Every structure is written in C-alpha cells, then in structure tokens.
Amino acid sequence: MPPVPSPALSATRVPWPQIVFVYGLGVLAAATLGRFAGLIPLLQRELGLSLTLAAGLTSLIEASGALFGFVAGMAVGRIGARASLIAGTAILAVAGAGQALAGDAGALMGWRAAESLGYLAITVAAPTLITALAGRAGRDAAMALWSTFVPVGLAIGTALAAPLAEALSWRAVPLAGAAAALLLTVAGLRLRPPAAAGADRSPAPAAGADGAPSPALWLTAFGFGLYALVGVGVLALTPGFLVDRFGLDATAAGLAAAVASLANIPGSMVAATALARGVPPLRLAAFGLVVPGAFALAAFIGAGQWMTAAAAIVGLNAVAGIAPAVLFGRIPVLAKGPRGVALGNGLIAQFGASGSMIGPPLIAAAVSFAGWWVAGLIAAALSLLAALAVLASGRVR
DSSP: OOOOOOHHHHHTTOOHHHHHHHHHHHHHHHHHHHHHHTTHHHHHHHHOOOHHHHHHHHHGGGHHHHHHHHHHHHHHHHHOHHHHHHHHHHHHHHHHHHHHHOOSHHHHHHHHHHHHHHHHHHHHHHHHHHHHHHHHHHHHHHHHHHTTHHHHHHHHHHHHHHHHHHHTOTTHHHHHHHHHHHHHHHHHTTOOOOGGGGSOSSOOTTSOTTOOOOHHHHHHHHHHHHHHHHHHHHHHHHHHHHHHHHOOOHHHHHHHHHHHHHTHHHHHHHHHHHHHTTOOHHHHHHHHHHHHHHHHHIIIIIOOSHHHHHHHHHHHHHHHTHHHHHHHHHHHHHSOHHHHHHHHHHHHHHHHHHHHHHHHHHHHHHHHHHOTHHHHHHHHHHHHHHHHHHHHHTTOO
8 A cells, every 4th residue: 555645745736646657667577576485395396496596596586687687777767667567567467477387497497587577677667657647746656666666576476386386386387477467467457557647757966867776876886785695695585594593384384474574564665654753864864774683683693583583684674675765766866867766776676676676585595505494594694784885885985
C-alpha cells in the first residue's frame, strides 16, 4: 500500500495510481529474484545441486545489471522509461516460459540469464519514471515506496515458490511468473504518463552538465551495493539456513524468509516520516546500515532456536529498510536532469545487482567452508563498510 500523500502532495496532483502500477512492475521483477530462493532446498534435493550452485542460480537474475547497469541507464535516458518497462516485462514473460520448458540445468541457467535483461530494464526504468511522475513534492514518499519493491517481490516469490513446486512441480513456478508478466505487459501498453513526467522537476548541480555521476553518487552506489550484498545474501540463504540448522521443512522456512523480507517495509515508512521531519538523511541511512549487522550476529551466531534466529533476521530487515528509502531518494538530488536520473539509477542498479549477484554464492561458499556462524561476521563487517561509504558521500562533491 503506498504512503498516504499529504494535502501538499495532493495539491500537486501526484499521480499515485500510475506510480503504484509502475511500482507493481518492480515487484514482479523482484519476485523473480525470490523465485529460486524459495526453491533452494527442493533444487538441492531433486537436482542434486550444491548450496553454492543453487544460490548462484538465485543470484543469476542480477547478471545483466552487474554487467550493464550503467549502460542500461544511458539507454533508458535515450529511448524512454515507458518503452523500457514494457520491453522488460515482455522479456520476463518469455524467459519464464523458457525456464518452465528447460530440459536441463544448463538451459535453466541460460533462460535465467536472459530473464536478467528484463529485470535490469525494469529496475532502471521504473524509478526513473516514478521520480518524474512524483516531482519534488512527492519524491520522498514515492522513493520510500519504490525502495520496498525488492523485499515485497522477494517475499512473494519466496513464499509462493515452495508450496507451488511441492503441489505441482518446480516448473509451475516460472510458468506462473511468465503468465503474470504477460498480463502486466498488456496492461503496460495502456500506461500513458502525462507529458509533464518527462520534464526535469528537481534539477540539482551535483553532477556535471552532461549528467555524468558525481563522486558522491558513486559512493552512494557503492554503499547500496554492499547493502544489497548483505540483504539479498542473507534473505536468499534464510530458507536453507533454517532447514539445515534447525530442521524446518522447506515451506515453513520459505514463509519465515517471506516475513523477514516484508519486515523491510516498515523501515522504509519510518524513513519517509523521518525525512519529512528533517532528520539528516545520511545519518538516517548509516543507522539503517550499521544496526542490521548486530542482528546478523545474533541470528547466525547467538541464536539457539529457529524462532530466535528468524526473529533476528526479521529485525535485521526491519531496520535495514531505512537505508534504501534514503539512498533512492538521493539519486535525483545528486543527478542533473532526466538523463542524469536515468544514469544514476543505472549506476545504482549496477552496484545493487553486483551485490545481489555476489552475495548469495559468496556467503554460501563461506558457510560451506566454515559454518553458518561466518555469515553473521560477513554481514556485520560489510554493513559497517556500507555505512562508512554513505557517510563519505556527504563530504565530496
């Protein structure tokens, strides 16, 4: 549910229905990330995949973003956000159908890589269009809403994947995703943003005249990449952690991960409220990055029961939700012009995708070598580094 606009926002006629629809496309894209996270225990059992390989299949959705995020930002700035959104959603539909028909693990990974192109197009174009639609008056609330697209989509994908796979087949999971993407592609053809959405309502001098990202934006993107590495890495491995460490069944573990993912949403709402009350954004973001490290230590090292571990992971994500709401909101502040915003979103997408892609297999490999306790140490250390990078972004031009 979107943040309730204040009277001031209503007076500027912020087009919330269109913003919410575009946000829904982001949720659809993020659900593909959670799709295989919820299937990790089943894929290990049915296909004989190692934890590292199964986690790699989960994070492969971020391959295109990790390689081409900035290029995608340039492309969206040239061809337009609406066309990019429709193309991205169509790719998700085709790739999902391809995964359902894949005859072996290699083909499944190939279609997963193709799916990552659609995911990238949506995650760059959607916030660019939302920023333009919301304008300066609605920007903080709209970006707080947008910052929840990954946890909401991840929760949906994680929660639904295992029950659907157990009831029918794992192939039913990508097929259902393909059907949803096809419906939203058709609906997206009817999207008609007002002409004003193409205007630059919130220019800022932080970037160069050509819209090139400033050093502050680079540091912000780096911090966001570390945030994504920790957040996605922990959430993607939560079902496997709860099954392996505490003996939960796959469905219960997937639901626990879904609840943890949804816990991100209150954090984003807290961030929007705090920003509206004048709390310094960088300090707020740093708080949302450092505190989750303590929860990670509690979950993977201090917890002796699955409920304690799950509660700590929920707490981790609840506080962590503060950070992306602030960081997404800084993009139009640090960028200049509509193309600069698209470039900034592309840069954020590249770092975020790199972190999301590296996180699950990196933490899984460390766990396979040393045990689950090491996941807590990695999460705590990288969360601290992310906070330092974000704070440093306020000290450079």
